[in-house]
Amino acid sequence: MRKSLSIAIGTLAAITSAALIAVAATGPAHADAATARTELALSVRLLKAGNYSAARSHAQAAIKADPSWGLAHAMLARSFLAIGDGVAAEGELGRARDAGFDPARAHQLYAHAWLLQGDANRALTEAAKAGAPYSGYAIRIGARALAAQGDVAGAQAALSTLLADAPKDSFAWSDLGRIKYQAGDIAGAIESAQRAVDLDADNVEAITLRGELVRGQYGLIAALPWFENALGHDAYYHPALIEYAATLGDVGRYTDMLAATRKALAARPGSPQALYLQAVLAARAGKDDLARTLLARTGGQLNAMPGARLLSGTLAYKAGAYQQAIDDWRVLVGQQPTNITARRLLGAALLRSGDPQGALDVLRPVALRADADSYTLALVARAFEQTGERDWAAKYLDRSALPSAVGSAPFGIDDGLSALNDAASAAPAEPVAQLTLIRGLIEAGDTAAALAKRRRWCG
Structure with missing residues (x-):
């Protein structure tokens, strides 16, 4: 077999080959050893071909034929790892050990199982125990654990070192591509994912990653x-299935999207991602009501997903549960401070709930921009009305009736007071420049100067 096998096989294929020879000579009399060998060989072949679900089925058939064969349990564990089920994989590894499978050959498998369960620290510790025949697999799992820790x-x-020694390891390339993608290095992710696909056309992890990248490059x-x-x-x-369903929904193929989510739920019962997509539908x-029910069935497992927070808040707002909407959208703004839509929604909810000052605080970064949209400006005007500051309300109402300006600076600009003062002096009638200077004075602690500037500008 090839030296550099994919994550679907790892070093387990070599173990399998050796075990097949051993079982041919020493298979237990009470088991159907021939059937077990055939099924396990099919499982190995299918795992390498990227058909993880079928590989799992054949590994289960091998165990049914010979329940006491430790290697069959280990192969089933490997199949569960490939499909992302760390809990089931850990259970099968325990059965493999009890049936005589050498624990020294399972460190990288346990590490993978614990990583899938969210225990990156334990995965790192276990991966470090793997011996030389399994070091490539272990390094990859360790790298993924490091990425999970930030x-x-x-x-x-770690992956670069591995690839220097094994440049044809397709799954090391796809792991590197995924990590780069999550870190925002799109160009690096594209290069790594393409290398992975070129090296192994059956690497479904790389193919899926390449699809995600193509979606960003060339469209849905x-x-x-x-x-x-x-x-x-x-x-x-x-x-x-999840990426396919999401993309189908974005292009308007809702029937196909629903079919894909149902298949995802068949593959992984209770899949929170599939339930979320069905809630979106x-x-x-x-x-x-159906959307709320489906979203509730995710059990909060997607609370860190911005899209889920946006949908949850939207459903709550439409139902009149403004505080719940505020809670969801406040988290979303914390995750994505430059998300103007999220700020606009949060500002509207705060205003509706009777907190105009909170609405002003959230909307200020958007309203101070020259390209602020009319809806945001109208919300700010209404907030000022509720706080009794009708002079400011009038100015924002006037701005909301005018076309937005162009050439706004990006979020995050932190000009000094001298620069802000120069900009305000150069454009005495420009609200954004004046308001930005006032804000700068307040943030610098010069409240008296800020109030004086406001009185001069407002008349």
């Missing part, structure tokens, strides 16, 4: 064939 540089360094329609390619290898590969169809 050490992106360490993860990339261009990405669909990549996800279909991944699903052609394994029709129940959950990550590809229900909300788009105006079925808010």
Whole structure:
């Protein structure tokens, strides 16, 4: 077999080959050893071909034929790892050990299982115990664990070292691509993902990643064939099904989207991602009660996902549950401070709930921009009305009736007071320049100067 096998096989294929020879000579009399060997060989072949679901089924058949064969349990664990089920994989590894499978050959497998369960520290510790025959796999799992802990540089360094020794390791390239993608290095992710696909056309992880990247590069329609390619290898590969369903929904193919989410739920019962996408579908169809029910079934597992927070807040706002909407959208603004839509929604909810000052605080970064939209400016005007500052309300109402200006600076500009003062002096009639100077004076602690400036500008 090839020296550099994919994550789907790792070093387990070599173990399998050796075990097949051993079982041919020493298979237990009470078991159907021939059937077990055939099924396990099929499982190995299918895992390498990227059909993880079928590989799992054949590994289960091998265990059914010979329940006491430790290697069959280890192979089933490996299949569960490939489809992302760390809990089931850990259970099978325990059964493999009890059936005589050498624990020294399972460190990298346990590390992978614990990483999938969210325990990156334990995964790192266990991966470090793997011996030389399994070091490549272990390094990759360790790198993914480092990335999960936020050490992106360490993860990339580990994979780069591995690839220097094994440049044809397709799954090391796809892991590197995924880490770069999550770190925002799109160009690096594209290069790594393409290398992974070129090295192994059956690497469904790389194919799925390439589809995600193509979607950002060339659009929704261009990405669909990549996800279909991944699903052609394994029709129940959950990550590809989720990306495929989301993309289908964005292009308006809702019936196909629903079918993909149902298949994802068949592949992974209770999948929060699939339930969320079904909730999105229900909300788009105006079925808010169904959308809320589906979103509740995710059990809060997607609370860190901005889209889920946006949908939850929207459903709550439409139901009149303004405080819940505020809670969801406040978290979303914290995650994405430059998300203007989220700020606008949060400002509207705060205003509706009777907190005009809170609305002003949230909307200020948007309203001070020259390209502020009329709706945001109208919200700010209403907030000033509620606080009794009608002079400011009038100015923002006037701005809301005018076309937005162009050439706004990006969020995050931190000019000094001298620069702000120069800008205000150069444009005495420009609200943005004046308000920005006043804000700068307040933030600098010079409240008296800020009030004096406001009185002069407002008359």
